[in-house]
Amino acid sequence: MSVNIDFGTETILQFGSFRFYPYKRRLLQGDRPVRVGSRALDILQVLITRPGEIISKDTIIAQVWGATVVEEINLRVHIAALRRALGEGRTGERYITNVPLRGYGFIGVVETLAASPATQLRESQLSNLPVSLMGLVGRDDFIRHLIAELPRTRLLTLVGPGGMGKTSLAIHVADKVRAHFTLTCFLDLSKDPDGVSLHHTLARMLGEPTGQPALLLLDNCEHLARVCAEAVEHLLRLHPALHVLATSREPLRAEGEHVLRLPPLDVPKTTELSLEQAMACSAVQLFMQRAREVSQRLQLRRAQVRAIIEICRRLDGIPLAIEIAARQVGVLGLVELAALLDTQYHLQMPGRRTAPARQQSLRATYDWSFCQLSTSEQLCLRLLARMRGAFTLDAAVDLLDDARLCPECIFAAVHQLADKSLLMVEQGERGLAYRVPNIARAYILSPPGAASPAV
Known part of the structure; x- marks a missing residue:
């Protein structure tokens, strides 16, 4: 039995958890686009329009490649790629069968649907957000807060030290609020060393102003804070319906910016617990x-x-x-x-092989942060790392007084270290206090020969 497709309408072919849009040439699993090559998508279109039939290899090759002469091995390669994209062998579902000497057939149950206006709107909500493979722990309150704030806040920056989970939280929240936006764009800036082409990249991603609500997620902005601030202010003026969610180890200090600092996970107050x-x-x-x-x-x-x-x-x-x-x-x-x-050896414990280079060990994470500091900030952090526990601003100034820095430089350095998430700011009984995190202290005080940062 063949399936009739009107290629000028929003016909949808649904099978299992997948939906195929022949007119748009899009394959979705749930709400996520499935990455599949153009030839494999052509083969799917040939097979799915005649579900339950065995179609000869010659017929498939003729419809997919036309007059181009190709070997049968090419067909087998693209069939294998299509099977992987459909999850065969992983999910237990099976959609494509091979009958030796005859050909291939689509054996899944196919439903023909007409897209409702609501479905058309949902499918117009384009997104390139990465897929999160692990859930979040201990961030429920922040997720609820961000979900409530993001649709009504045009620029929100999630700030915290390296490894605090800013990227995972931002992607999770951006995915949750996608229904509010026609377009959701994700851009990781960690691989952009100088931001020279940032304005061009963002203009290409967002296109011309349309008045449609859009969300831009700018990830890892700390080394391009000034460039990002300028670009974001320009875009927010140009696109009146644009919202920006940024992650950074320090605020962008852009006009209209709302800053949310992500704290550590809750830890027990004492070791004497069950x-x-x-x-x-x-x-x-x-x-x-x-x-x-x-x-x-x-x-x-x-x-x-x-x-x-x-x-x-x-x-x-x-x-x-x-x-x-x-x-x-x-x-x-x-x-x-x-x-x-x-010991300082825990700084070298290996992380995930597939993690970004700056997160494959704790040392790599702090290398990234330390390199963003000025010379005076590096010097101040090395001296402050000698202080164990919390200390006041006056105690920090007294310690740094003989560091050949003027008082104004000392105050600025302490402020910047706190802004860049390398000093924790805590509310003590006598007011605000500062503390160098344990991992940062271990990194700074690593002995010579342990890849200790040089000033």
Whole structure:
């Protein structure tokens, strides 16, 4: 039985969790575009319009390649690519069959639908957001806040130190609010060293002003803060319906910017807790999730629970640091992992192979941040790293007074270090206090020969 397609209308062919739009030549799984080559998409169109029939290889080749002479191996290669795109072998679903010496057929149940106005609107909501493969832990309040604020805030910058999970949170929230925007654009700036072509890139992504609501997610803006501020202000004036969500280790300081600082995950206040009590804290929840992914036989005794709490506290509740540490449990063990944090070697613990270069170890993360500092800021941070625990602004000034810096430079450096998320600002009993995070201190005080940063 063949399927009639009017290529001038919004005909939709639905099978399983997939929807194929012949007129637009688009294949979606749920609301996500499926990456598939042009030839494979042509083959799908030939097969799906005659579901249940076995179509000869010669017929498929003639319809897909026309008069071009191709070998049968080309057809097999594109069939294999199409099967991978449809998830055959992973999901248990099977859509394409091969009958030796005869040809191929589409064996899935195909429904022919006409797109409703609501469906057409939803499909016009284009997006290039990356797909998140892991869920978020301990960020429910921030997700709700961002979802409420983003549609009514034109420029919102999510700020925090490296490894705090800004990118994951921003992508998650942008995906949640996609229904509010016709166009959602994602741009990772970490691979752009100088931002020379940023204005051109953004203009190409957004196109001419249309009056339709659009969301731009600018990721990793810290090394291009000034360029990003200028570009964003220009775009917001040019596109009256544009909203921008940025992630950065410091605010852009652009006109109309709303800044939301992302804090660490919750850590236990004391090590004398049961596992059930400790699991009330999001840092411990994340550690246990990642540890059990690499060590299914994780057996917890009292000393090991204490070690988990100590690890999360020593790592400042920073998600990336906790994830990297948790993945070493299967090799080191919990107590041994906690002891490793007393050395600088934990900075070299490997992260995911597929992570960006700046997140493949804690040292790489802080290399990225340290390189964004001025010479005076680097000097001040090295001196402040000698202070353990929280300290006041006056104590910082006293320490830095003999660093051959003028008082104005000292105040500016402390302010900038806090702005760039390398000094934590805490509310103490006597007012605001500052603290160098444990990982940053370990990085700064690494002994010579351990790739310690030079000033």
